[in-house]
Amino acid sequence: DTGVSQNPRHKITKRGQNVTFRCDPISEHNRLYWYRQTLGQGPEFLTYFQNEAQLEKSRLLSDRFSAERPKGSFSTLEIQRTEQGDSAMYLCASSPSGGAAKNIQYFGAGTRLSVL
């Protein structure tokens, strides 16, 4: 069990560029979540996958944001035409769908995005 892995850890980009982040969940977890966190705030939910199906999506996820989990393993989050307001920590979490840990979300260390 290597935990939830996110890459890159930091990303600096210019406004208007596209960026893509990757999340590798804990291997036996079929649920995967993306959150966004800004300084001094709690994580805000963006989207949720069970296996490869995207089952929940926040209204925060504008049409510039897209997430995929094509084979039900790793996931990518893409932001197109980045804006300065997109600067935040993007967190990925995973959980199993059954058992004692089903109510626990395990978070990765996040990808910090800075849009200049």
Place this chain on the structure above:
Amino acid sequence: GQSLEQPSEVTAVEGAIVQINCTYQTSGFYGLSWYQQHDGGAPTFLSYNGLDGLEETGRFSSFLSRSDSYGYLLLQELQMKDSASYFCAVRASGFQKLVFGTGTRLLVSP
């Protein structure tokens, strides 16, 4: 929608006990969780309450009263390493997402 309220900051000394309160509003409550986050770190799970009452895990305990839409996290025998932000998070039935509070920053002094 869902919303949570918790104090913004709490201070305490090593060895003390501190309680962090959380009140929430949600339709179709499923469970209340607590997460710890050190500066620059990932949120880490501390405790979960799906039913009323107290859950104890080592130095940390969490309490839930669904009728009062209220919960708290109790930290005992405080250590310097407990200085961190603590978030309560609510899950509504039918959904998997967590809605987090704005967090309580705990400062533990010698």
